[in-house]
Structures are given as structure tokens and as C-alpha cells.
Amino acid sequence: MEERRYCNPDKVYVSVKAVFYPDGGFKPTSLIWEDGREYAIDRVIDIRRAASLKAGGTGMRYTCRIENKTVYLFLEEDRWFMERRGS
């Protein structure tokens, strides 16, 4: 059965580049925001399963440091999304 897609303006799907390690596991290294700019992920601070009430979804939540800011990056099934800030 096809899952219906939901469109929520505060849920921003992003492209993510990641490194996959030979012994399994992976780490996102950069993301491309909807305007096309690429941001390097300096550090992944925390990984846990979590829901995003703001964006409306749930998945593995990567807490990342990007340009000295802390942001959440969610992996929901096979798509990455972020919460839009300050809207």
C-alpha cells in the first residue's frame, strides 16, 4: 500500500551526504538546504529516536553542530527532514 505523503510547510526535506563505514553504520557529513546551499555538519552530538511535533513526523534524530548552531536532522524511513526555524 502506498503511504500518502503529507505536506507541511514546517517540514523541510533535505539532501544529505553521508559516510558509510566499512564496519557498518554511517554518519551524515553535510546537508543541502532547500535553497541549494550546502552546510557541512561539524559534529553529531546525539543520535536517538524522536518525534518532531513541529514538523510532524518521527524518526532517528541526529543532533548536529553546524556553523556553531545546534540543529536537529531527522531520518524518517528513507528521507531526511529538518524543522523550519522561527516561523
Add this chain to the structure above:
Amino acid sequence: MKERVILHSDLNNFYASVECLHRPEIRAKPVAVCGDPLLRHGIVLAKNYPAKATGIQTGEAIWQAQQKCPGLIVLPPNFGLYLRFARLAREIYASYTDQVEPFGLDEAWLDVTGSCHVYGDGREIADQIRVRIKEEMGVTASVGVSYNKIFAKLGSDMKKPDATTVITSDNFRQMVWPLPAGDLLYVGRATKRKLAARGIISIGDIALADPAWLRSLLGKWGEVLWSFANGLDSSPVVRMGEEAQIKSVGNSITAPRDLETDEDVEMTFYVLSESVAERMREHGFKCRTAQIYVRDKNLYSISTQGKFLRPTQLSSDLAEKAMSLFHAHYTWENPVRSLGVKGTDLVAADSCEQLFLFEDEERRRKQEKIEAAVDGLRHRFGHFSIQRALLLQDEKLGAINPREDHVIHPVAFFKEGRLP
């Protein structure tokens, strides 16, 4: 024996909560998840709290719900998503115990007796589970904690949403007994009426009644209910992966329009038989008996069964049998609303089989191969990639995909349909 610690976790307004999580803009508004009215499944499957406040009830027709609440937001169900959330919940439960028994998609019993020295007592585990469901899944659960499954389930109904209720062997008389008898598992409308006619209104009344008298009134269920009401239920929480053996494979459907002719019925039986046969092949079964279920438009229903000469997993066998049973038992006084086909008396598909002298065995084997090939095609290219020509006669009836449209099957407390 040490008293067991049993949790019953109930995801609040499950379908509606999942929808509201994914659509922040409707969270504060009344929302109901409803079946498709065009396919005549147009009833309320779940609703959120603002909708509940207007008096909308699960099972109501959409128009009834809209009368009570004109601004109601009606959403179609997204079963794939609900299945994913049910799986997430089970993953959380599984980190506390391997005794997790799902009851439908949104409920489950957990036996955490053996985990208490690691994670704390029943209430603490229940609270941890609630926090995790809220943080990790974005929905809420209410959890009942008790020493048997029945009271645990009653507990999860008492405080909602996102709450823990503990019922102990010391306080159950105060907590459970004042509840109406209808809250007890297996007290349905008919039983409730029978009991009420004899002045039995609350669960406490059942508990204090004479079990022999209840038995004379309700049969063996009377005693079962009495033991439920007194907290004497000792049915175990099934360990994961030990789910009851499959006893039958069946499928039923409410047709998109009333069926008026034999051809309509035949078409629907073929659709259903194909899905039943496919599922039997998937699980490696053949059936020796076919059962049909017919409900007419006045909701009057009959159910009847017939034996096959030999075990079969061919959809054509099932459909032909279904049709002959239908001819023998249905007199066409009214158009038909729902039909069901079930294969029972299952045997392993690879077990030995008596061959027939006067039947073309080669042809039969070929038939089996054809059906298996159809399964393969459908698996790769989708259900409608290949269809019987018969089903092309009616666009609406032929377009039913019983396999993928019906992912959620109802369950019973006593899995074999028998008493403990």
C-alpha cells in the same frame, strides 16, 4: 507464586493521533479518521479529543458525525503509516520484556514480572514506556498496571490520555467493582442486557453473584466473567513469536455497491478467493473446508461451509465451492451487501495427498503452477498487472484489491476462540 506484573498499553485515539502528528495545522480542531464513503466504508474509525467532546462515537456514519460537529475534519485512513507506528510501539515494549501480546494495532499486554528488578516496579516501567512513546513517536498512551490481563486492560481505560493507572489486589474492589458491567472484556450488548434484566449493573455485581447461577444464565461464559470480575484471570501474556497457530485464512468485503445478480456475487467470490488462495500459498497451507459468509442489505447474515474432496489451495476451487454453497443457501430475497470466503481445516501444503483415478492430475498440477506464477507476477508488478477476464466486466467490483486494502485483521482475546 509471586504475583505477576502485567501492563496494558493503549495508544490514545491511535489513528487520529498519528494523523494529527503529521498535520500540525489540524491538531486543535475536531478530526475524525473515516473509511471511504464511496466504497461504503463510511464510518468513523477514530477521532481526536476535540471531536470526542462533540459526542462523536467510533462506528458512527460520517453524516451522523458531521451533524454533531459541522466543522469536523474528515480524513481517510493511512494504514501503512499506522502499521509503522504500531511497529515502533512494539519495539519500545520489546526493550522491557519478550512477553508482548498485541491486541489489535493500538493495544498490547506486557508481562514485566521478570524485568522489575532491572527497571523498577510496574508503575515505573509504565511511566517510562509512556515517556518514550511520547518522545519517540509523538503520540500518547495510557497504561494500566495490574496482576492480571483483565484488570490491566480496565486500568488503561480509566485515565486518558497519557496516564498510568495501577490496580492492585488490595484496591481492585474500590477501583474495578463500581465500573459498569459492559466495561468488562466479553460483556457485549446482549450479555449486558441479560445481566441488567436481573439487576446486575456493575462489575462488582458480577463478582458477588453466585458463579453457578451465572453459569445457568450465560453458559460457561458466566463463570469466566465471574473469574474476570474477581481478578482470577490467569491467562498468560503470549511470548513474542509464539502467536497462535493459524487456524483459517479468510477474507471478507463490503462491496462498493449492492450485489444483485449471480454474476456480481461470482465476481466478488473470485476476488476474495484469489486473495485467500494467495495467502494460503504464502503460508504453505491447503484447506479442506470452505466457509462463506453472506450479509444482505438489511444486515441479515448467514454463514455456511462445505468440504472439498481433497485439500486445495486453488482459487478456482474456492470460488466454485463458494458459488455452489451460495446457490444452495441463498434465495435472493434481498441484494447482497457483504461477502466473505474462508479456507479452514488447514493442512500443510506439502503433505501427502490421495490422487484421483478419474481426474486429470497433470492438469491440476499445471493449474497450481499457473496460480503460483500469478502470485509471482503480482508480487513484482502489482496486483492489477494480471487479472481474470471475468473481473473486467464490472469496473467497480473488479477494482477491489482485498489483499492490500485489508491489512488490519480483527483479533480475539482467546486466540483459538475457545475458553481458557
